[in-house]
Amino acid sequence: MKTVDGTSNSFNRKILLILTAAIAAIALIISSISALGSDKKLPDGYDPAGREGMLFSETYEGEKNSPSTLSYRINSAIELENGAAKGAFMIENPAKNVIDLTVKIIYKDGDSEYLVYESGLLPPNSHIMYDFLDTPLDEGTYPCYALITGFDPDNGKELGHIQCDVNIVVNK
Numbered sequence: 001m002k003t004v005d006g007t008s009n010s011f012n013r014k015i016l017l018i019l020t021a022a023i024a025a026i027a028l029i030i031s032s033i034s035a036l037g038s039d040k041k042l043p044d045g046y047d048p049a050g051r052e053g054m055l056f057s058e059t060y061e062g063e064k065n066s067p068s069t070l071s072y073r074i075n076s077a078i079e080l081e082n083g084a085a086k087g088a089f090m091i092e093n094p095a096k097n098v099i100d101l102t103v104k105i106i107y108k109d110g111d112s113e114y115l116v117y118e119s120g121l122l123p124p125n126s127h128i129m130y131d132f133l134d135t136p137l138d139e140g141t142y143p144c145y146a147l148i149t150g151f152d153p154d155n156g157k158e159l160g161h162i163q164c165d166v167n168i169v170v171n172k
Contacts, residue, residue: 005154047120049131049167060095060125067099070150070162074103079169082138088129089117095125097150101157104147105166107137115170116144123153131166142168 054060055073065071080087093101104140105117113154116135119128149161 001161002046042123042126044106045121046126047128049128050126051129052126054095054125055090055092055127055129062096064098065096067150067152067159069097070099070101070148070160071097072101072103072148072162072166074146074148074164074166076165077167077169078105080133080137080171082172083133083138083170085134086130089131090127090129091119091122091131092127093122093124097124098153099124100151100153102149102151104149105133105144106147107142107144107168116142121151137168137170139170139172142170144168 001128008055016079040052042052062073071094073090073094075088075090078087078089079125092101100121100123103117103119104115106117107114107118117138118134119131124126146164146166147161148164150159151157152159162172
């Protein structure tokens with residue numbers, strides 16, 4: 001069947017499909033580049049997996065938090081190909097913080113708790129995109145909690161902590 005302009009519907013669908021695929025490919029490339037964030041490692045004394053800058057190359061120029069306020073970001077569903085594989089933890093100490101932080105991920109199985117991940121220090125305006133578990137896990141879904149602890153960057157004194165739920169999914 002021909003349209004008013006003389007082209008066929010199948011031709012228009014092919015062009016639309018090609019344009020859609022091209023736009024999707026460009027979006028994927030841009031998001032992959034953005035997701036990598038900074039590749040600049042943190043100075044000695046900080047987590048070796050940590051990188052400078054915020055996740056997804058975001059910037060922040062607003063007001064800073066007080067030392068008693070801790071903002072953070074962490075992936076609430078960390079998926080791993082297998083128990084020893086690298087996963088997208090997406091841990092961030094945003095630029096608006098003025099204190100360092102660490103993250104512990106703890107699996108709670110009944111009355112028992114198991115530390116499965118512990119980061120090193122992350123200064124404000126830094127992140128860990130990908131990392132490995134400290135304790136490899138078998139296939140399954142593990143309901144955990146993350147303990148995010150803030151530290152005074154001048155003297156290393158613990159200032160407090162926040163807890164949030166995290167699931168670790170191990171595919172095989």
